[in-house]
Amino acid sequence: MCRQLLLLLATLGLTQCSSRSSCPPLFTEIEGVCYFFSSTIGAKANWYNAQAACQKLGTEHGVRIGLAEIGRYSGCASPDVELMKTVSDMRQPVWLGTSDSASEGTWVWQHSRQILSIHSNMWYYTEPDSGPTVNCLTGWIYAPYRNRAYLADLQCTHVQHYVCQKFT
């Protein structure tokens, strides 16, 4: 009975995998997740102000929005690599939603409060490498691997573009 119901739902396109998020204006959907690339409006900020700008967007739209998080989604396929390819296509490094300010080497996502493993293959192979004075997460474009961005640590006061994510 249950199996038949699942098959029926799949046929009707009602399963989680086929659902589509409703994205706010100026947001881009990747694998069912809504992202806002600040480069689309030319906005740059340090990490703290970027997080505040994302949260302000959320207040304006009545939804929860923060700096984008890797490995935290509820769609069908992972949007992470596609997100990093999009960052690379835009040729602009971006802020993402975690720092290790509170505890060096422990990267806690601001929204989900989950930990980004320093062993994740989303990091560039030499990263993170800068210690206790460099604590914010960036998607960075490395010359030998321009097809997609990789994670790296960067000084939080650096001013650059950022990516916001609408959380469900």
Ligand SMILES: [Ca+2]
């Ligand atoms: Ca650090």
